[in-house]
Amino acid sequence: xxxxxxxxxxxxxxxxxxxxxxxxxxxxxxxxxxxxxxxxxxxxxxxxxxxxxxxxxxxxxxxxxxxxxxxxxxxxxxxxxxxxxxxxxxxxxxxxxxxxxxxxxxxxxxxxxxxxxxxxxxxxxxxxxxxxxxxxxxxxxxxxxxxxxxxxxxxxxxxxxxxxxxxxxxxxxxxxxxxxxxxxxxxxxxxxxxxxxxxxxxxxxxxxxxxxxxxxxxxxxxxxxxxxxxxxxxxxxxxxxxxxxxxxxxxxxxxxxxxxxxxxxxxxxxxxxxxxxxxxxxxxxxxxxxxxxxxxxxxxxxxxxxxxxxxxxxxxxxxxxxxxxxxxxxxxxxxxxxxxxxxxxxxxxxxxxxxxxxxxxxxxxxxxxxxxxxxxxxxxxxxxxxxxxxxxxxxxxxxxxxxxxxxxxxxxxxxxxxxxxxxxxxxxxxxxxxxxxxxxxxxxxxxx
Amino acid sequence: xxxxxxxxxxxxxxxxxxxxxxxxxxxxxxxxxxxxxxxxxxxxxxxxxxxxxxxxxxxxxxxxxxxxxxxxxxxxxxxxxxxxxxxxxxxxxxxxxxxxxxxxxxxxxxxxxxxxxxxxxxxxxxxxxxxxxxxxxxxxxxxxxxxxxxxxxxxxxxxxxxxxxxxxxxxxxxxxxxxxxxxxxxxxxxxxxxxxxxxxxxxxxxxxxxxxxxxxxxxxxxxxxxxxxxxxxxxxxxxxxxxxxxxxxxxxxxxxxxxxxxxxxxxxxxxxxxxxxxxxxxxxxxxxxxxxxxxxxxxxxxxxxxxxxxxxxxxx
Numbered sequence: 001x002x003x004x005x006x007x008x009x010x011x012x013x014x015x016x017x018x019x020x021x022x023x024x025x026x027x028x029x030x031x032x033x034x035x036x037x038x039x040x041x042x043x044x045x046x047x048x049x050x051x052x053x054x055x056x057x058x059x060x061x062x063x064x065x066x067x068x069x070x071x072x073x074x075x076x077x078x079x080x081x082x083x084x085x086x087x088x089x090x091x092x093x094x095x096x097x098x099x100x101x102x103x104x105x106x107x108x109x110x111x112x113x114x115x116x117x118x119x120x121x122x123x124x125x126x127x128x129x130x131x132x133x134x135x136x137x138x139x140x141x142x143x144x145x146x147x148x149x150x151x152x153x154x155x156x157x158x159x160x161x162x163x164x165x166x167x168x169x170x171x172x173x174x175x176x177x178x179x180x181x182x183x184x185x186x187x188x189x190x191x192x193x194x195x196x197x198x199x200x201x202x203x204x205x206x207x208x209x210x211x212x213x214x215x216x217x218x219x220x221x222x223x224x225x226x227x228x229x230x231x232x233x234x235x236x237x238x239x240x241x242x243x244x245x246x247x248x249x250x251x252x253x254x255x256x257x258x259x260x261x262x263x264x265x266x267x268x269x270x271x272x273x274x275x276x277x278x279x280x281x282x283x284x285x286x287x288x289x290x291x292x293x294x295x296x297x298x299x300x301x302x303x304x305x306x307x308x309x310x311x312x313x314x315x316x317x318x319x320x321x322x323x324x325x326x327x328x329x330x331x332x333x334x335x336x337x338x339x340x341x342x343x344x345x346x347x348x349x350x351x352x353x354x355x356x357x358x359x360x361x362x363x364x365x366x367x368x369x370x371x372x373x374x375x376x377x378x379x380x381x382x383x384x385x386x387x388x389x390x391x392x393x394x395x396x397x398x399x400x401x402x403x404x405x406x407x408x409x410x411x412x413x414x415x416x417x418x419x420x421x422x423x424x425x426x427x428x429x430x431x432x433x434x435x436x437x438x439x440x441x442x443x444x445x446x447x448x
Numbered sequence: 449x450x451x452x453x454x455x456x457x458x459x460x461x462x463x464x465x466x467x468x469x470x471x472x473x474x475x476x477x478x479x480x481x482x483x484x485x486x487x488x489x490x491x492x493x494x495x496x497x498x499x500x501x502x503x504x505x506x507x508x509x510x511x512x513x514x515x516x517x518x519x520x521x522x523x524x525x526x527x528x529x530x531x532x533x534x535x536x537x538x539x540x541x542x543x544x545x546x547x548x549x550x551x552x553x554x555x556x557x558x559x560x561x562x563x564x565x566x567x568x569x570x571x572x573x574x575x576x577x578x579x580x581x582x583x584x585x586x587x588x589x590x591x592x593x594x595x596x597x598x599x600x601x602x603x604x605x606x607x608x609x610x611x612x613x614x615x616x617x618x619x620x621x622x623x624x625x626x627x628x629x630x631x632x633x634x635x636x637x638x639x640x641x642x643x644x645x646x647x648x649x650x651x652x653x654x655x656x657x658x659x660x661x662x663x664x665x666x667x668x669x670x671x672x673x674x675x676x677x678x679x680x681x682x683x684x685x686x687x688x689x690x691x692x693x694x695x696x697x698x699x700x701x702x703x704x705x706x707x708x709x710x711x712x713x714x715x716x717x718x719x720x721x722x723x724x725x726x727x728x729x730x731x732x733x734x735x736x737x738x739x740x741x742x743x744x745x746x747x748x749x750x751x752x753x754x755x756x757x758x759x760x761x762x763x764x
Contacts, residue, residue, distance in 0.1 A: 082678070084671040117715055121663070211451050238759035243487045247453050255454050276721065276728075276748075280756050283729045287670075287736045300717025304705070305662055305729040312667040313733070347665050354704035358508070437702075438550055 003053070005033040011049040012042065019043055060252045062262050064203045064228040064291075066093075066130065066181045067157035073129045075230075075291040076263040081253055084317050090263070091314040092285065093292040094306060095130035095159055097269050098150060100142045107146070111153045113298040119307060122321050122346045126307040132183075132294045133171065134161035140170035147174040159183055159205075159265075159294070165192040176200045183207075183265070184232060190217055194224045203228035205265055210234070211247065215259040222259075229262045230291065236271050242284060249289040263291030270294075275302055286310050320372035321346035327398050328353065333362040335403040338448050340432060340439075341389060342410060343370040343378045351436040359440035364401065368392050376412045386416045390423025406448040408432040455488040456481070460684045462740070464493065465651055465691050467539065467624060468573025469600045474539055476654075476740040477691040482677060483738050484760045494757050495735055497750050498539035498575050498743045499531040500697050503554075503562045504546040510707045512720035516747050524562050525569040532570045535747040541575040542566050543698060547588050548579040559588045560595050567599055575602040575743065577695060580628070582609035593617035602693075604628055605656055608639055615646045626693060628656040631668045633675045633688075640687045654741065655690045661699040662730040669694070673737035694734045697745030700727040724748050732756060 009029035020041040022028040031037035032053075039045060039053055063076040075090040096110050111131070118127040131150050135143040143162065150158065151174065158180040160171040168182055183205040185193040190206070197204035204226060208214040211233065218229055233244035248264055251257035268281035279302040282293045286309055295302075315321060323344045330353065342352045344367050356363045368389060370378035378384035393399070393407065405427040409417060411434030420429050433442050461480040466473050474496050481489020505522030506514075516535070520527040524542065531537035542563060546554040567574050576592055578585035589603050590613055597620075604626025606614045611627075618625040625648055629635040636657050643653055657676060660669045673692055679685040700706055706723040708716060716722055727749045731742050735757070744750050 082671075082674055083667070084675055119715065211453075215451055237762070238756070239484070239486065239762050239764065242484060242760060246485060247487065251451075251454050257451075257454075260451075276725065276752055277755065279725055280728055280732050280752060283732045284736060284756075284760075287733055299721075300713075300715050301719075301722035301725055302717070304716050304722065305725045308663040308705075309666070309729050309733060312662065313670070315667055317667070317671055347660070350664055350704070357704060358707065433550075435550070 003033060005030040008032050008053065011045070011053060013044045013046075015044065017044065060256055060261050061249070062227060062229065064230055064263050066159070066179060066203055068177060068179045069155070071155045071157055072179075073157035078249075079253065081250060083313060087316040087318075088314045090291060091310050092290050093129040093157070094282075094303070094310070095132045095157075095292055095294045096128060096298045097132045097134060097294050097296050098146065099134040099136045100139070100146050101136040107149065110298060111150065113300075113303075114154050114156060117298055117300055117303050119304060121308065121311065122323060124311060126304075126311060128156075128298060128303060128307075130157040130159055130181075130292065132159040132161055135164070135167045135171070138162070138164055138167060140164075140167045143167050144170040144174045147171045151175050151178065157181070159292075163189060165189055165196065168193065169196055172196060172200050172202065176202070179203070181205060181230060183230075185217060185221060187213060187217070190220055194221045194226060197221075197226055198224060203230060205230040205232055207232040207234050211244065211260070218259045218262060231260065231262050231264045232267070233264065236267065238271065238281065238284075241266060241271065242288060245285060245289040264289065265292040265294065266290040267294045269296035275299065278302075279306060282306055283309055287313055322369075322372035323349040323367055325367050325369040325392070325396075327396055327401070328365040328367060329363075330356045330365060331360055331362040333364050333401075335401065336448060337362040337364055337402070338408060338443055338446055339364045339366060339398060339402060339406065340408045340443075341366040341368060341393070343368060343373060343375045343384055345370065345372050345374040345378075348374050348436075352439065355436045355439040356443070359443055361440070361443045363443060364398060366393065366396060366398060375410045379413045379416070384413050384416070386419035386423045389416070389420055393424060393427075404448040406430065408442075408446065410434065453487060456485070456682065458489055458681045460681050460686065460689055462680060462689050462691060463650060465624065465654055467575075467600065467602050467741075469598075470571060472538075472572045473600070474573050479740075480681070482681065483736055486761065491761060493740075494761055495740050495742065496538055497753060498541040498573075498741060499535060499537035499747070499750060500541050500543055500743060500745050501527045501531065501566060502543050502545060503559065504552060509701065510709075510719065510723055512723045513701050513745055515720075525565045528566045528570045528574075531747075532572055535750060537572065537750070539573045539575060539741075540566065540570055541577060541695070541743040543577050544588065545579060547584055549581060549584055551579075556588050556591050560591050563592045564595060567596055567601070573600070573602065575604075575626075575693075575741075577604060577626075577743075580605050580607065582607060586610045586613045589614045590617045593621045593623050596623075597621035600624065602626060602654065604693075606639075606643070608635070608642070611639060611642055612646060615643050615648050618652060619647050619649070622652070624652050624654060626654055626656045627690070628658065631658045631660070631665075631672050633672055633679065636672070636676060637679075637685070637687045640690065644687070653690055654693050655688075656693050656695065659694040659696045659699050659730075659734065661696065661703050662726050662733070663705065664699065664703055666730055666733055670733055670737045673734065673739060677738035691740035692738055693741040693743070694731075694739045695743045696730050696734065697727060697743050697749075700730050701745050724752070728752050
């Protein structure tokens with residue numbers, strides 16, 4: 001568990017020498033506790049204290065990275081159990097399963113969907129992260145061939161799945177430059193799999209039939225010098241798999257229980273045969289502590305909701321999501337189309353743009369930078385004000401796109417319409433609806 | 449040495465509230481742990497689902513949402529019956545959208561009439577949901593409370609601006625008030641206190657902290673519900689120990705992504721399955737945060753979510 005400032009202070013020299021740049025040892029200890037300073041700044045701390053402090057300050061969930069070059073998937077490093085406490089740092093990795101018993105068509109379709117199913121939302125790029133390649137036949141050469149196929153087709157983090165060491169060795173050989181995750185070390189093979197991971201500097205996953213067995217395995221692998229470990233708790237029924245995720249993460253974060261302080265992998269693909277249900281199982285692990293989820297297939301209708309859920313759960317709870325300011329055309333507007341303006345709070349933008357799009361009326365939407373505040377909040381804070389809107393309308397370039405001088409403002413900002421008419425001389429300012437759902441009715445009637 | 453599971457010490461629990469009357473009454477609440485943390489607490493009542501019925505014939509729904517109801521749209525009584533008899537609905541949520549003064553602006557009399565028809569058509573609990581326009585909701589929900597006295601309806605939204613009148617009507621005619629506040633723990637607590645001071649009995653209140661759909665504010669609802677549960681279970685905040693309801697079918701099916709035909713967005717996949725999964729992923733997230741009652745639209749969503757709840761709570 002993280003030490004308090006006072007606990008840290010007791011281990012410092014307590015000389016107030018200021019060599020660290022902070023006036024007192026106590027103040028330095030407080031900064032360390034808050035994560036605002038590094039122990040290295042103190043040149044006088046004893047080796048013993050240094051070791052104690054650095055093990056106490058190690059992240060409760062060890063960071064692990066899979067892949068190399070442009071496709072590195074990083075996980076671990078989370079420090080809280082609830083997203084309102086502090087942003088969750090490592091979004092759940094989404095993997096698709098490919099096996100050596102699948103037809104070429106099935107493999108090809110999954111790899112194609114892995115590449116094609118990518119989405120842009122609030123300036124974020126949403127996509128799957130990993131491909132899990134599983135040996136079902138137990139044949140090393142067919143596994144190696146499949147790894148090469150995947151490697152040639154997609155630039156993804158790779159998970160190599162087999163319980164046979166010779167199969168895994170062949171797979172690693174085919175992609176050792178890719179830093180794949182080696183899955184899986186069990187009671188039966190942990191020594192050999194651990195050595196394979198160590199020799200190739202790859203992360204390794206452990207699987208046990210209960211948490212005690214997992215703890216034995218992680219202890220053993222850590223003893224071999226391996227740091228990048230991922231846990232598969234082994235449970236495949238919904239209730240047990242969920243509870244294991246909660247227990248593992250809680251033990252790591254609340255108890256600093258190091259043997260369970262690793263990211264986890266979950267297998268919705270092994271828990272049901274129905275892709276709809278599989279999606280909901282995956283969504284459970286995205287919300288609650290799964291570091292990687294492996295899916296049997298990728299389809300737009302299932303992947304998209306999971307990616308958006310992941311974005312929602314892993315956003316910074318303190319900072320509103322904002323859309324880029326600018327001019328957004330909907331339904332092919334022309335020089336006579338109406339111009340509406342709104343704030344850049346992403347929810348406002350999504351809802352307003354959705355309604356405009358749904359109305360089928362060609363429309364220009366201006367998005368003002370309100371620092372991520374909604375219209376009403378921005379108006380109250382003076383960030384949706386006549387002078388800002390006036391300057392934005394003149395500068396943003398909309399005047400080159402239209403022949404009229406008419407602007408619709410949100411109903412919540414009605415009180416600025418007079419001032420705005422002064423800022424934008426010669427413009428007709430119209431007060432639109434307060435609620436986005438009434439926009440379609442409004443713009444169908446509205447004449448510029 | 450065996451590993452000892454680190455367990456939470458919960459000091460509070462959620463109140464049990466019974467909705468509706470007779471054999472088909474539904475009781476929710478009673479949890480003494482975070483949702484589905486059954487290794488350290490109890491969830492004596494599983495979360496329950498209500499299916500939507502609208503008081504008018506919707507014209508802007510995607511095909512996937514229309515298809516299961518196409519023989520009953522525009523006929524609230526038949527719709528409610530179909531939900532119960534064909535789709536196995538354990539509760540009905542009557543969405544009174546047509547009373548919106550900025551929309552169809554139907555009269556209070558019509559709203560009362562349609563509510564009575566629906567209540568008479570089914571024997572399961574009925575949730576009656578207004579349009580979140582305090583003036584309109586006050587008039588309509590008061591009249592419904594009076595005309596349906598003793599039915600133990602679940603009536604809302606009851607908001608800060610209209611809690612006195614609607615709250616008083618739920619007391620007088622014995623219904624359950626849906627205390628509704630805009631995604632904020634303190635505002636939720638404050639309204640619960642106000643309703644308590646007004647005299648709404650503890651067993652006649654549930655909480656609606658406002659629901660955002662997947663991609664449209666889900667994260668705000670998710671965190672507020674988690675925080676409400678945390679205060680209720682670990683900080684003994686008895687003003688927040690009420691079951692939580694989420695009106696999410698309405699929110700999810702109106703999103704752009706739930707409506708787009710596949711031809712317009714090929715990377716978003718099959719439109720029907722996508723709509724259902726947007727509804728269901730929202731539902732799962734809210735269940736994991738702490739929702740007790742979900743209002744859903746699609747019958748396939750109801751089946752999927754009920755199956756997930758059964759698996760999450762299965763005996764070991």
